[in-house]
Amino acid sequence: MKNQIRKIIGIKEWGLFLFFIFLFTGSVNAQELCARPAKTNYGFLKGMFETETTACVWKGIPYAQPPTGELRWKAPKPAQKWDGVKEAKEFGSACFQYGGMMAIMDCEKIGDLIGSEDCLSLNIWRPITDEQNLPVFFWIHGGGNFVGQSAMSLYYGGNFASRENMIFVSINYRLGPMGWFAHPALKTGNTLDDSGNYAILDIIQALKWVKENISSFGGDPNNITIAGESAGAGNVYTLLSSPLAKGLFQKAIAQSGAPQAGSREKAEAQAQSILYKLVIKDGLAKDEKQAELLITQKDNQWVADYLRDKSIKEFYLAYETGIFGRLKGFRGTFVDGVVLVESPKQSLEKGNYNQAPFLVGNNKEELKLFLPLLIGRLDEKGLCQLDKEVDPNNMKIKLTEYVSPLYIPIYPALSYLGAKGFQKMGVDTPADLMSKHQKEVYAYRFEWKQEPRPADFVFGAAHAMEIPFVFGNFQADADSALRFAWSDANKAGREELSKRMSGYWANFAKTGDPNGPGLPEWRPWSQEPGKNRMIFDVK
16 A cells, blocks of 8 residues: 555655654654654764654764864774753764865865864664664765765765665765874874774774664664765775674675775875975975975974874865865775775685675766766866756756767767776676675666756766665755756656665665565676676666
């Protein structure tokens, strides 16, 4: 009966229908349920009812102390306790970064420094129900590990929580050189503080917070699925490989990411290079050779104090920038001997990882998210403004406004080559390695490209395009980075595909197997051609 009603009134209308049923029948009063203070180990939290998704939400919950001052470049410390009831109705600050469309849609702030060092917070959505021990979905945002934030509407968890009867958690974690920095002078003898992989330690700390407190929100601390896209997926691979994350999750999902990690030596060389740039900019040395001589004359305490005394803005200005807030030369996760004792790929190959049911996939045209800025006619501010102004039901923009005529003939070929690389590194190779040690490996490829022309050619099944389908987030407001894609003409098809995908993801998070009633069979990973991955597209 529920499925018949959903088909008649649609996904969003179904949520509102449920809300009014709850509100007027008295079975569960949504406002009252969401207003109940939730008890955590740190104090009481008061959330709110989210009308748009018919879910309870608690936003901006601190899971660690602010990593500022002496805590900059140290392992996260548990959050401090508070008295009374803390309001949890606003998202926490984004972690410090250069503004880009992967984090904000305020076009005037694209390229500006935004966010704060005080940013270690998480958000929780739960369905309107008194049920307990609900499965927990723990989301790690993407953005190259240098941009992004959990407050993006793309990552809202209310629709997914309500539709699939699950708890949804999203987090912020330190980015760029605040999250990964390995200068030898910062070492103290404490193995965690000396790690350099501070952002991964942030994510582990957030998982510990969830495991300790999620039962107060109706979640099952022994049924947690970690999931992420792009860099978030890369961080999932790191958690699979890290001995420090053992026992903190039971299942894992990696969307369009790869198991990668650099070396400690290269990470330290990069940190030293940034130090040289800072002392040159401060006039303490004329060039890199003089900077090197100066540093050799200083002790570790001087260097550590110098680095921590720098404002975060000064630190970021030592980097060159690229599209989407990229920091040129920035190196993320590396093998440190503590968080990672070897590279994730080596761990998967040996079977020396936190084995768990695993769902992995990529999009057919990953590179098309980046091509418009790499070879297109618009810079990021221009693309942002165009996205805000375009009407997906009346697309007046021409293809040549996105892409130069010179590149149009080779555009599909560039996209194809890029996608093959994503699939090889992020899906086929890790799936092959893991399937030697466990049976529960499921692979997919997302192929939906029904955007109105010419966006279907320009973006198609681009990097990150699958996220709204999994979470049921098809926002059309001006602050939605993907609003150009959602036309009336493709509504029925995408909503049907979304229901199918979120059903698979939810089944997997609940049981470790994506299969369930009413869904086509999804077979585990196989080497047989044509039988080793689920294809997601309109029927």
